[in-house]
Amino acid sequence: MSRSIFGRLFLSHVAVILLTTLVLGLFMSYLVRNHAVRTKQSDLLVKGRVVSQLLAPDLRQGRVPSAEQLQELEQLAGATLWLIDREGRVIAGTPPNRWAKAFPEAADELSALFAGEAQTWVRTSRRQTDRSIVVGIAVPGANPQTAVLLYASITGVNKAAQAVEKLLLYSLGIGILAALAFALVMARGLTRPVADISLAAARFAGGDYTSRTGATGDDELGRLGRTFNAMAEALAHAEENRRKFLADVTHELKTPVASIQAMAEALQDGLVKDTDQQHRYLGTIVGEAKRIDRLLRDLLALAELEAGALSIVKEPLDLGYFWHEQADRLAPLLSSKNLTLNLRLPNQPAVVLADPDRLAQVALNLITNAVRYAPAGSNIDVTITLSPPNASFTVRDYGPGIPAADLPHIWERFYRVDKARTRAAGGTGLGLAITRELVRYMGGETIAESTPGQGAAFTVTLPLAGHIRRS
Template structure:
C-alpha cells in the first residue's frame, strides 16, 4: 500500500505535466517577489524620489508664474494642496510667506533648514539646490524634511530666492500595513497559482498521454487505432496527422497481407504446374517426343509467368522507392504507341484482336522517360485486351490539348462499377468483370501505370460505364 502511494505521488521531472506546473508556480513566485521588493523594501526610496520630483515640478510652475497677476494665488494654492511650506524672499525682505490662516507652520520652524539649503545654493553657485535634512528634537523620530531653494531672479543688484520645504513622513507604519496585506495576497495568490497550474498542466498533458497510449498500441501492431485530440490546435493537428498515419498503416498492412496471399498463390500455381509436368515427363512422356514437347511447353510457359511476376514486383518496388531515376527525352507519343501495337501483333494474327490507332496530324511530342511511358502504354493495351468486348477491338486515341498530350485506351467490355473504380489502381485488385480473354496477368499492371505517371507528375484516370466499356487515359506535358 505504501509503495503504491509513493508511485502515485511520484513526479517525473521531465514530463510536460511537471514542467508546466513548476513554471507556472515559479512565475507566480517571481511576480510576488517583485511586488514585495517594490512595496516593502523600495517604498521609502520611491517615496523620497517621488517627493523630490514633485517639488521640482512645483518650483517650475512657480518660476513660470513669477511676475504674473495670479502669482500669489498660485503659490498659496500649491502650498495648501501639496502640504508644502513655500517662501520667497530677497536679500532684505520677504516677498511671500504663508499666513497663519493657511495653516502652514510658522517661519521660524524652518530656519535651520533654510540656512542649510541657502548655504548649498550659494556654495555650489547653482540655479537650484535641494537636501533632505533629518528633524531634530524629541518626538520627531525618523521624520525628515526636503529643503529646496532656487533663484527666481538673479542679478548683481538683486536676488529673489524661492524656498520650498516638504515634510517626509516615516513610511514604517505604511510598510507594516502593506506587509500584512501582502502576506495574505501571497498566500492566496500562490494557492490559486498552484491550483491553476495543476489544472492547466493536466488539461494540456491529458490528450498527449492519450496520444502516447494510442501510439504504443500502434507500435504493437494495432493498426487503425484512433487518436483523440484535445482542446488545442497543435494537439488536434497532431492527432489528425496520426489518425491519417494509422489509417495508411492499416491500409498498407492489409495490402501487405493481400500481397503475400496473392504472390504465394501466383507462385504456387506455376510451381505446381512445373512440378506436375516434370513428373509427367519423367513417368509418362519420356519416350514420346510429342508429349514430351507439349509438357515442356507448359513448363516453359509457367516459367515465363514466374519471370513476369518477379519482374513486375521488382519494377513496382523500384518505382515506389525511386531507385531508378527518370531519363527524360523528347519523343513522339504516337510513334511510341504504334511500336507497342506492333509488338502485340500476335493478338491480331492469332486471336483476331484489332487495335484502332487515331493520332493527330502533327507529331505528339512529349518530354518524358520513353521506356517507362512505353511500359504504361503496353500495360493499358494489355488491360484493354483482357477486358474488351466481344468485338475484340481496342481503340487508342492520341490528342494534343494546349501544353498537354493525352492518350486514351478504350475497350467495349462490361465496364467498371462505381464502387470499384477507385480501387483498380491498387496492387492485385481484380474487378468483378469477367474477362473475354483467359489471360494470366500479374495483377500489377495498373499499379505500375500509376507509379510511373506519379513519377512524371502526369495525370491518369479512367472513365467507365457499366455495360458500355472503359476508357483509361494518361496526360503528359509537351516537349520543352
Template structure:
C-alpha cells in the first residue's frame, strides 16, 4: 500500500518516469556498445582466418595443382606456420579428415556447418565447442581448387577462449558502468524531485493554515522559478484577503455608522414632534426637514448597496437608447446649480460643439455624473469651482468633472475606485460610489480615469465610444 501511495505522489511519478527513461537509454547504449565490441573482436579474428585461408588456398591451387590431395596435404602440413596456435586441417570431398596439424588420425568426420558449406563450394565460418579439445573455437573452411574443380577443404581453427574472457570482462565492466549510471541518475532524479516537491509541500502546509484563517503564515520563496512564483502568488493572495477583510470590516463599521446617524436623527425628531405636538409650526417644519434629509441619505445608501449587489451578481443591465450627452450634461449642471449656491461653489458647464449622440442607458449615465458631482461638492471648500465639460475625441465622447477641492493623496489614486475604499473618514459615504461608477462605464464599453494633485483638486474623465 505504501508503494502504491508513493506512486500517486509527484515525486513517485517523477522517479518512475525518470527511471524508465534512464534504464531504457542505458540498456540501448549498453547493448550497442557490447555488440560493437563483440563484432570488432570476433570480426578481427574471422578476417584474419579468412585472409590466411584465401591466400593459402590460392597458393596451393596455383603451384601444387599437379599434386594429389594427399601430397598437397603433406606439403601444407610441413610448410604451414603453427606457432600462432592455429590449427590446420585438410578434409576430402567426403568430409573425412586427411591430415591435421594436431596429429589426429585421418578418416575422422567433423560435420560442422562450416565444413558442410565448404563442401558446397563456399567459404564459411563457425563458432562452437570443439569435440576434441572441448574449447570454444572459431573455424573457417575454404574449398581447395584444382583446375577449377574442388578437390578438398582447407580448414583453419583457433581457440577464442581468450577473446571470450576479454569480452566477458568488457561486458561485466559495461554492466557495472551502466548500473552506476542508473543509480547516479536515479539519485540525481530523486534530488531534483525533492527540490521540486519539497517547496510544493511547504506551500500546501501554508495554504492549509490560510484556509483555516491564519494569514500570518507566509510561503517561503526558495527559487526564482514557477514554484517560487506560486509562493509569491500565494502570499499576494493572503495579503489581498487580509486587505479585503479589513475593508469589509471597515465597510460594515462605516455602513453601521451611516445607518445609525440618520436613524438616530429621524427617531429623535419623531419623538420630539410626538411629545411636543404639532402646534409649533417652525419646530415641526425643521423636524420634518431633518427627517426628509436623513431619509434621502438612507435611500441613497440603500441604492448604493443594491447597485453593488447587482454588479457583484452580474444582474445590473443597461437599457440603451439614443442619448445626447450635451443635453444630459446641461440638465445635470442646471440641477446642481442650486446645490452649488448653497455650498458657495461656482459650477461651470462647457459643452462640446454639435450634438454628441451615442447609444447608452440615460439613467445610468446620469447616476454616474450625479455621483461625481456629489463627490466634487463634498470635497471642494467654499469659493471653489467645479467644471463639467464635454468634447469629442475621434470616435469617443469625453465627459470631464474637474474641481478645485482638497484632492487625493498619490498613494490612494489607484484605490479610490476599489470597493469599500474610503480615502477619508471625515465625510459620510459607503465607499461604493466610484466603484459603481467605474462598473457602469465599463458596461458601456467605456473607461474612466482619475488624476489629482493633493491640495489642488481632482479631475475625473470618462470616455464613451460613439459606436
C-alpha cells in the first residue's frame, strides 16, 4: 500500500492528522488544566480573605482559635487551614507534612506575606510529590502577627480538568475518524484520475487506438488527461496514415510488378512468337519499371521533406523569366495533348526568394497535373501576381474540376479524385503532396481552388526577395 500513490497520499494524510491531533490535544489539555488551577487559586484567595476576616477579632485580642473553629472554617473553605507566626512556625491547625515543621518557601516570600501581600504557591509538576495549591494571607491587626494558610491538593482540581479532557478526547476521536474518512476520499479523488489515465495508456499501448481517458476535469490532472487524449488522437491518426500509406504503396507496386512478371514469364516461356508483340511486351515492361522508379523517387523525396533532410538553397528568382524557361522545357509534355500554355505577367518583375531546382519540380508537378485533366486542344493559364510582400503564380486548367468534398484531401499522399483515370495516366499520387511540402520549405504556401465543370487552379505564394533581405 505504501508503494502506491494512493497509499502514500493516504498515509501522509493520516500522519498529518494524527500529529495535528496530538499537538492540539496536548495544547488543549494544558489550557484546561492551567485554567482549572488558576480558577482554584483565585477561589482559595477569596476564601482565605474571608477566613482572615472571620479570625481577625479573636487574633487581635491574642486568642488563638480552637481546633473545632478551624475545622468548621476548613469545611467552609473546602481546604486544609492553619495559622503561622512571623517566623513561619505553626501556631494552630494541622498543616500537611511539608508545612508542619518549618516554612518551606523562600524567606522573602514570608516577609512579603506579613507585609500584607497575599502569597500563592502552586506545585503542579508530576515530579513533585506534594502537588498542591497553597495561599497565604496575613490576618489584619493580629497580635502577635499571624497569617492564615489554605491548602488544596491538585488532585481535586484535576477532576474537573479530567472531565473536560475526556470530552475533548471524545471530540478529537470523532474528528480523527471524520478526518480519516475525508483523507480516504481525497486520496481516492486524487488517484482515480491517475489510475484512469494509466489504464487508458495501457490499453492504447496494447493496440487499442480508440482508448481514451475520462479524466478531463479542470485541474492539473484533468489537463494531463486532455493532453493524453490529444496525444492518443494524434498517434491514432498517425498509425492510420501509416497503415493507409503501406496499403497504398503495396497497391501502387502490385499492378506494375504483376504486369512485369506476367509479360516477362510469357517472353521467357516462348509464348510470344510475333516480333512486334515481343517489342510491345518489352516496352510495357520498361514503362512499368519506370513507373516504379518514379514512385520510389517520389517516396524518397517526400520522406526527405517530412524528415527535414532535404537541402533547400534559396536565391532571388524572377518568376517571369522562370516561367518562360519552364514553357520551353515543358513544350513536349504540352504537345502530347495539343495544349497551349498562356503566360500572364505583371507590369514589373516579380523577384522571389526560392530554390530554382525545387521550384522547377513544383512547376513540373502542377503542369503535369493540369495536362492530365485538361481537355485536348485546350489552354493552361499561368498567371503571375505581384502583391508585396509576396508574389504568386496560379496554374489553371479547364478540365472537369475537383468536387468540393475531395478538395480538402488532394494534398494527401496517394489521394485520387478519379482513381482509374489517374492510374492510367501514370501518376503516383504523390505529386501534390510533394509540391506543398517543397513550397512550405521555401517559406511559401499552396492553395487549391476549383469549381466542378470549370477546371481547377493551384496558387503558389512566395516571399519577395527584397522584403526578405530588408526584414
